[in-house]
Amino acid sequence: MAANPKDERYKNLKGTRLRLPLLGRELPFVYDEYVDPEFGTGILKVTPAHDPNDFLIGKRHNLAVINVLNKDGTINKNGDSYQGLDRFECRRKILEDLKRRGCLEKIEDYPYRVGQCYRCRTEVEPYLSPQWFVKMEKLAREAVKAVKEKKD
Incomplete structure (x- = not known):
């Protein structure tokens, strides 16, 4: 999960882990400039194995690459x-x-x-x-x- 570092709404989530509601898997919360704070909730579910932009976010933040297909x-x-x-x-x-x-x-x-x-x-x-x-x-x-x- 990621938010833009300039998005004040999510400053309190720094260093936290969020749980996926359906799988129970915990994911680290990161801040990345790529995330558009104006799109949707301003939080992006990062899937490094299945999206080229998310892959780059994952590389920058050392996120696990979990292939589900x-x-x-x-x-x-x-x-x-x-x-x-x-x-x-x-x-x-x-x-x-x-x-x-x-x-x-x-x-x-x-x-x-x-x-x-x-x-x-x-x-x-x-x-x-x-x-x-x-x-x-x-x-x-x-x-x-x-x-x-x-x-x-």
């Missing part, structure tokens, strides 16, 4: 009682559970862009995974050289 878009063991649910069904269930517990004040629509797969047009979920990269310069030089030598 399986590769197939279902919720993994980190999602506790939501494990096995499809991501869309999980979102509906979370809203129901928040309402039932009296933890949901209101729902507001706001515009945002959801990434889509260029082939099948399904929603793409940000997901941290190990990646590797190949330096191509040397390989390309050798390939070009081989092609040129073969032409001569």
